[in-house]
Amino acid sequence: MVYFVGAGSGAEDLITVRGMHLLEKADVVIYAGSLVNPGILKYCKDDCEIHDSSKLHLDEVINIIKEAESKGLTTVRLHTGEPSLYGAVREQMDELDRSDIRYESCPGVTAAFGAAASLDLEYTLPGISQSLIITRMEGRTAVPEGESIESLAGHHSSMAIYLSTGMLERLSAKLISGGYSADTPAAIVYKATWPDEKKVICTVGTLAESAESEGIKKTAIVLVGDVIRKKNYERSKLYDPAFTTEFRKGTDQTDAVNTKDRDAEDTKKLYGEAAVISFTDRGYEAACTLKEKVRGSFSDISISSAMKNRPDHADRDEWTVKQFEDKKILIFIGAVGIAVRSIAPHIKDKLHDSPVIVLDEELRCVIPLLSGHIGGANEIAGLIAKKTGAYPVITTASDLKGAFASDMFAQNNYLKIINKNGIAAVTGKALTGADIIVSADKGTLPDGRALLFLTPKKYVVGIGCRKGKSFEELEDFFMQMQRETGIEDEDIAAIVSINDKKEEAGIIRLAQYHRCRFITFSADELKTLEGDFNSSEFVLNTVGVDNVCERSALYFCNNVCSNEGRIIYPKHAKDGITMAVAERVM
Numbered sequence: 001m002v003y004f005v006g007a008g009s010g011a012e013d014l015i016t017v018r019g020m021h022l023l024e025k026a027d028v029v030i031y032a033g034s035l036v037n038p039g040i041l042k043y044c045k046d047d048c049e050i051h052d053s054s055k056l057h058l059d060e061v062i063n064i065i066k067e068a069e070s071k072g073l074t075t076v077r078l079h080t081g082e083p084s085l086y087g088a089v090r091e092q093m094d095e096l097d098r099s100d101i102r103y104e105s106c107p108g109v110t111a112a113f114g115a116a117a118s119l120d121l122e123y124t125l126p127g128i129s130q131s132l133i134i135t136r137m138e139g140r141t142a143v144p145e146g147e148s149i150e151s152l153a154g155h156h157s158s159m160a161i162y163l164s165t166g167m168l169e170r171l172s173a174k175l176i177s178g179g180y181s182a183d184t185p186a187a188i189v190y191k192a193t194w195p196d197e198k199k200v201i202c203t204v205g206t207l208a209e210s211a212e213s214e215g216i217k218k219t220a221i222v223l224v225g226d227v228i229r230k231k232n233y234e235r236s237k238l239y240d241p242a243f244t245t246e247f248r249k250g251t252d253q254t255d256a257v258n259t260k261d262r263d264a265e266d267t268k269k270l271y272g273e274a275a276v277i278s279f280t281d282r283g284y285e286a287a288c289t290l291k292e293k294v295r296g297s298f299s300d301i302s303i304s305s306a307m308k309n310r311p312d313h314a315d316r317d318e319w320t321v322k323q324f325e326d327k328k329i330l331i332f333i334g335a336v337g338i339a340v341r342s343i344a345p346h347i348k349d350k351l352h353d354s355p356v357i358v359l360d361e362e363l364r365c366v367i368p369l370l371s372g373h374i375g376g377a378n379e380i381a382g383l384i385a386k387k388t389g390a391y392p393v394i395t396t397a398s399d400l401k402g403a404f405a406s407d408m409f410a411q412n413n414y415l416k417i418i419n420k421n422g423i424a425a426v427t428g429k430a431l432t433g434a435d436i437i438v439s440a441d442k443g444t445l446p447d448g449r450a451l452l453f454l455t456p457k458k459y460v461v462g463i464g465c466r467k468g469k470s471f472e473e474l475e476d477f478f479m480q481m482q483r484e485t486g487i488e489d490e491d492i493a494a495i496v497s498i499n500d501k502k503e504e505a506g507i508i509r510l511a512q513y514h515r516c517r518f519i520t521f522s523a524d525e526l527k528t529l530e531g532d533f534n535s536s537e538f539v540l541n542t543v544g545v546d547n548v549c550e551r552s553a554l555y556f557c558n559n560v561c562s563n564e565g566r567i568i569y570p571k572h573a574k575d576g577i578t579m580a581v582a583e584r585v586m
Contacts (some may be wrong), residue, residue, distance in 0.1 A: 002065055002075045002101060004089055006082045006108015007031070010194035012039040014114065019106045020238075020541055021061055027073035030061055034213035035080035035219070037194060049484060050310040069101050082110035085134065086162055103343040109132075111221045112160035114192035121187075123158040125233035128226050131157035137164035137171055139377045153178025153557060158225035162298055168208040175204045175224060181387055183295060185228035190220040190277070201228065232503065241542055271380060272512030273300045274329040277319055282361045283333045288335070290363060293387045299505040300327070309441050317343050323354065327513050329380060330356045332369075339369055352409065352515070357381055359390060366390040373407045374515075381445060410454050414493035414561060418453035426452045457516075457586050459485075460565070461552030464497060464539070476519035477574050478510060485569055492516045493561070493584065496552040498523060500543050519556065526551040529558070534571040547571065553582035 003022045008014035015023075023029065025042040033039065033052030049068075061077075068075045070379055079087045083105060083225055096103050097171035112134060116123060123132040133152050136143065152159065153175045161359060164171050165188070182205030190198040202210035204224060205509035213221070227233075266432035278287045287303045294301070306316040320342045323330045341359045347370065353374035358367045368382045378394055385392040409416050461481070465474065481487070494517040500509055502520045523544035526530055531554070535546035545551060548572050557565025561584055569581035 002069075002077060002096060002103040003106055004077045004083050004087075004092075004103060005106040005168045006324075007036045007040050007078050007080055007271050008109040008196070009081055009111045009114025009192045010037050011114075012042070014109050014193055015040055016106060016108065019108065020305070022106060025074060026076040028064065028068040028075040029077035029078055030056075030064055030566075032080050033321065033533060040078070047139065055461040058091065058095070061092065062099075065096065065101065066099060073328065075526075079108070080111075082108045086136065090364040093373070105197045109190075109193075110160065111192050112169065112223075115160070115189035115199075115221050115223060117191055118192055118197060118202075119187060119223075119228070121227065121230070123160075123225075123227055125230075126228045126236055126368075127234035128232065129158045131155065133157055133159045134162070136162045136501075137158065137167050137174075139163070142340075143241070149174035150178035153180050153224075156180070156225075158227050161222040161224065162227075164222060165211065165216060165218050167224070168211055171222065172204055172207045179292070180204050180224065182389065183414060184224060185226060186222050187213075187223040187228055188216060188239075189223065190214070190216045192221060208248055226296070232553075270296075270508060271298045271376070271383070272329065272508050273302075273326075274298045274331055275302050275304065275323045275382075276331040276333060276578050277304045277306055277308050277316060278333040280334070280361065281336065285495065286333050286359070287361055288359045289333070290359065290384070290388065294384060297383055297387065299508040320346060320392050326513070327354055328378075329375075329512075330354055331360045332356070332360060334358075336367065343370060355380060357384065359384070360383050363388045365393050367395075374411055376495055390527075402539065408469075415454040415456050416490055419451070430440075456561075456563075456584060456586060457491050459487050459492050459568075460553045460556045460582045461492060461495045462497065462549035462551070462556075462580045463495060463502070464548035465504065465507070467504070469504070469506045469577055471506045471513070473509045473575060474506045474577060475513065477577050477579055478514070478573075480574075480580055481569060481572070481581065484575065485544065487581065489514045489516070494519050494556055496520065496556045498526065498543055498548045498552060501548075519560070521552055525559070526555055528553055549578045550582040555579050557582050557584050 005019045005022055006016070007019070008016070015255045020043050023040070024045065026044060028042065028049045028051070030046055030051045030053050032054060034054035044050065051064055063076050065077070077092065079089065080571050081087075084107075095102060099475060112132070115121070124130050124475060133155065135147065135149070135152055137149060149171065161171065161505055177183075182203060184204040186202050186204050186207055188202065188211050197217060198214055200210045200214050200216070207222065211217070263530055276287045276290065278284045284303070284305050291301045291303060300449075304319055306319065316338070320330065320422045324346045330343070332342070336358050339356065343356055350371060351374060352373040353375060355368070355377035356370035357377055357380060358369050361367065366388070368381040370377060374379040378396060381392045381394070384390060407417065419494040421522065461478070463474070475551065492503060495507065495511045495514070496519050497504070499520045499522050524546070528546045529551050533547040533550050537546070539548065540546040550567055554565045554567065565582040565586040566585055567580060568583045569579075571578055571580045
């Protein structure tokens with residue numbers, strides 16, 4: 001009898017129990033000496049006949065098996081990893097079939113799973129990837145048509161690439177050509193689970209140099225995909241408290257309950273809604289490419305075309321008016337002049353204008369055209385440049401010279417700008433290197449000075465909600481709060497919540513619409529607050545803290561701004577949304 005046994009990815013104790021028992025009873029073992037950890041042979045009995053197949057060709061392997069069979073002996077054909085992957089077992093089985101020799105297979109742990117264990121990695125993260133592609137580069141062994149690296153990369157799923165360590169420059173080029181960006185996360189795991197294992201986290205664009213720096217030339221597996229970040233994924237439905245299964249009934253979620261598992265230390269920023277418009281067929285293709293490249297960086301991206309010959313025609317002026325009214329991020333793909341003529345009638349001032357960005361049809365340059373600082377256009381242009389490889393054309397003088405920008409200072413410190421004309425005056429002084437006098441006095445400075453009056457934004461809005469609450473539902477509740485409190489947008493420092501809500505599209509859109517920051521905190525941070533809160537046992541059991549909206553609003557006051565805070569609008573609940581407002585006490 002012949003047994004094809006997977007030795008596992010490397011560690012001596014990663015062979016299956018069945019595989020170990022088969023080795024223990026084997027009379028003859030033929031093992032892949034170039035890849036199998038020889039320590040696994042310790043399970044063989046003392047008189048076992050052992051052959052290294054790295055020195056044998058197929059006929060020689062089969063002849064050893066035939067000889068053992070003629071003597072009534074048990075043979076184990078010990079392959080590295082899992083024999084069904086790149087193990088060349090089918091051709092051996094066919095030869096045994098021709099000789100009427102019986103055989104069975106015993107699975108093993110393949111390198112892809114050994115590497116995943118070493119990296120504490122899950123290939124199938126909901127919302128990121130639900131597929132794992134196991135493949136290899138074409139070398140001396142060809143790959144079938146339709147299975148090229150480029151075509152498989154187009155799926156953007158998790159990939160485990162075998163037998164390709166000596167071709168990493170080509171591999172990078174093919175992955176990028178297939179659709180992965182150069183900064184897509186990647187990993188190289190050399191001899192996964194062996195004692196001399198090496199793990200390298202890198203990007204698709206740095207595979208070759210990363211391997212070279214670690215001296216890795218062979219016996220490694222390459223992993224590619226956003227799952228390597230281990231962030232921004234959805235929790236599984238299996239353990240979602242709101243999900244009903246065969247074994248339990250789901251519960252209703254009435255406060256800050258989301259299905260995003262977020263690292264409390266994660267600082268990734270998710271932008272609000274962006275609207276893209278193009279004017280030619282090539283521009284439309286570029287818009288679609290842009291959307292794919294920046295997916296996951298915006299809560300939503302819509303694409304419109306202003307071409308008369310397209311069924312999805314949209315008049316650019318009407319489109320521009322609509323986006324300004326909705327306070328979205330505007331992205332024009334085409335000539336800068338078109339964008340300028342479109343937005344010119346709608347420009348108000350730098351405190352209220354929407355961010356406007358222009359890209360050419362080849363996605364070579366990205367230009368923040370309007371609201372570079374307060375609207376975030378410069379920052380967004382930098383993100384797009386990173387994701388697409390475009391060159392960011394930044395024209396704001398303070399950014400180019402690294403000078404003090406008064407409007408950014410106000411925004412970053414949650415300050416309200418009373419006189420917008422003072423922004424240019426103060427920033428102008430910074431550009432010339434002149435002294436800038438800062439006063440916290442409630443009085444005024446002498447006449448003739450460039451004055452910029454700033455005052456703290458007083459209010460913080462804490463929000464919790466069920467997953468998937470729409471912007472319209474949140475906005476309706478938000479406006480109700482404003483009517484009841486008299487609070488204006490200009491006086492709101494931030495909208496805040498728990499980390500579980502960090503990617504809740506409705507709240508992100510709400511903050512975008514009201515021109516304020518959206519900040520989240522971990523459950524552990526919120527639990528540090530002492531006081532009486534409108535508690536919920538359900539929320540405590542779900543997210544680890546008894547109240548989100550009140551606690552997050554006070555936490556912002558006490559820790560982000562180092563002020564005392566007091567709740568002036570205690571927890572209100574409406575249709576699965578909770579809201580509270582804290583006032584910063586100066």
